[in-house]
Amino acid sequence: MTLDQSEAQPSTTTTAPAVRVAGAGKIFSTREGEVVALTGVELEVAAGEFVSLIGPSGCGKSTLLRLIADLDQASSGTVELFGKHARRARLDQDYGIAFQQAGLLPWRTVADNIGLPLQLHGTGKAERAARVRELVELVGLTEFTDRYPDQLSGGMQQRVAIARALASQPKLLLMDEPFGALDEMTREYLQSELARIAAETGAAVVFVTHSIPEAVFLSDRVVVMSPRPGRITDVLPIGLGGPRDEALRESPEYFERVTAVREALHGAPVERANER
């Protein structure tokens, strides 16, 4: 794998972390009373770093991602992206976002779905077309540029969603279970693709998943969360290095990390992982 980042990397160089969440809490007021969705969250994601959030249903993973994306506001604490307030970062389109459902516009072709963020940003037609061509190639959909979403498989739709998230060359991708609805083989394939794309573009990624192997395969660090109230209970460095390929999935180091994350998730001691 070649890592020529010079082309794809955005021109801004900044030493500020991609994400900095400090003392963040989130309380939802409902008819039944207050729900403490998050409490005391401290999280820093370095530029170019891949961090996964994992934890049982209801522990606040999506809520945390929504705070980072400024789709919802923290009840306490602060959220900064590249040293800016989350609101500013949203207005500046500093990140791309992809969810469990691809969320494509059915009346737009693949090319027009991918180009949408650029269109909204006022990018000219010729530049947009050139960028879309690059992006469809990056996600391996060149032959499907003029198709409509309902003519694509679920995995292909998800690749369109990833391409769309990358359209404005963000330095940060926010992804909430983007492969959750896919079969295991497509899922593993797209994991490899995402790892390659993240490396090639130099983008940081915050990735929500329920899958321990997926988190280990992709991440530099795995953040383990627990519910009632939602909080971070563990942060595990993965540090597998090297290419994310099929050999990695069968390596002893990989299994070791999977075990460590599983134990952290279940609240069991992690001595064995610490011994190495």
Ligand SMILES: Nc1ncnc2c1ncn2[C@@H]1O[C@H](COP(=O)(O)OP(=O)(O)OP(=O)(O)O)[C@@H](O)[C@H]1O
């Ligand atoms: N808009 C809302 N109003 C009220 N409560 C909410 C709202 N959004 C989330 N919650 C509550 O906050 C908690 C965290 O929800 P969140 O969706 O972040 O969990 P999650 O970790 O993403 O779960 P899952 O793995 O099932 O997607 C839950 O108790 C949920 O019911």
Ligand SMILES: [Mg+2]
């Ligand atoms: Mg969720």
